[in-house]
Amino acid sequence: MKDVTITFHGYLNKLLPREKRGRTLRGELKDARSIKDLIEAMGIPHTEVGRVLVGGCTNPISAQLRGGEDIQVYPAFIDINNPIEEITLPPMPRRFILDVHLGTLAKYMRALGIDTLYENYYSDEEIVETALREGRTILTRDRGILKRKSVEYGYLVKSNRSREQLMEIFINFDLLPSVQTFSRCLRCNGSLKEVEKREVAHELDPLTEKFYDEFFRCSSCNSLYWKGGHWERMKVFIDNFLIELKAR
Ligand SMILES: [Zn+2]
Structure with missing residues (x-):
């Protein structure tokens, strides 16, 4: 089966190893596989991907590859440190569940009145199941969680500093209209x-x-x-x- 060529745009390049950034890459197709499989094998969770063009036409990320295609992959979110690209944000729930490493971010989000589930003992399975059951967007620094098939809405937090993380989330999810300062419990998200x-x-x-x-x-x-x-x-x-x- 012929290989495909694949080009990542915008900040998606930052999720690639340094030597692969800003170039058209060759994607190896060992078996028949989808665009999602190919992209995730290269390290990028499907939740980070916005528009996908194959031969110039919009395709779903689940589309199967035959070999020989030219694929262009655009980000779903804005790089707040380099917001040059106009992006139509995907419709995602403005209710969240955070992984165990984002405790400080959770506290800030609650202080601003955003519906934010967080416990420092959540397992990955619990996070994924709760997100599905309650219609929440997963916020995480762990690409592995976001590569799971059952994850519908997720966002890979780029910064490791909590204030900048908060800025990323507020810009990418347009949360300013939802702000209700000190309306939620910082400990448990209750009202x-x-x-x-x-x-x-x-x-x-x-x-x-x-x-x-x-x-x-x-x-x-x-x-x-x-x-x-x-x-x-x-x-x-x-x-x-x-x-x-x-x-x-
Ligand atoms: Zn409480």
């Missing part, structure tokens, strides 16, 4: 409700009772929040983040 001080007075230490008047309760895990030092620091972080996001 926060304001409670009267007198209802919670017996739970407070004397200094908290003396200095704070506004209190919020998580409706899922019962955690109590008030606008203390942690809250203030998170608020400064969020305010700065939103200013930078709106300026982009």
